Amino acid sequence: MDDDVKSRFEESDKRYAALEKRFDDLKWYFGGVTTLFTIGFSVLTVVLSWNYNSEKTALREFQKDLKADLGKIELPPDLELVGVNGSSLYGQDVPAKLQVDKDGDHFVSISYFLRNKGEGATGPMFVKLYTNDPIRLDNLSTDESKFKYEAYISPSRLDPPDIPGKFSSHWFHSFFLPDKQTLKEGRHPSMIKVFYGKGRIAQANITLVVPKADGVN
16 A cells, blocks of 8 residues: 555656656747747847938938939029010010110110019020011011011110019110111011020010101101
């Protein structure tokens, strides 16, 4: 009987020892997994953090470059010729007056509004007037086949010679008339162009109207 009990106790101890070993193995396994997970998570965190910081630095550099590039972009001007009535100058009647300076030279004088609708400055501007007989200007037309004559005003004779964005003003131009000619009363188809910026042109076909007081038949 004692041997039987002793045997059973020994068996119980063996089973208990085996259970403890299995428990220790499980603890080691889960501990190892947890450690590996912790290491893996730490490595992943470091990698993600490095990528995040790298991306953030790259984004900052990109934003800097973008701002620098935007600063270099020239905003374009956009000129519009406007009549003194506030509407587009195209197709309008424009009063033309004869002016005589102190040297006795004759000029045809006109006025209109010039408006820069764009954001950028125009740069130096040139203004051209085109006419046909009987209004003879100083030069033959070089770029408009429908008109026989042209005269231009260079930037040095304009005040101001260039205008900033969103600027508008009332312009007065006097174009030289050779041979001290006078102006013939009536309506005379003409064209005005303003050259500005990098190859930009604002233009309008107009009718110069010479009143009887300024013309000699």
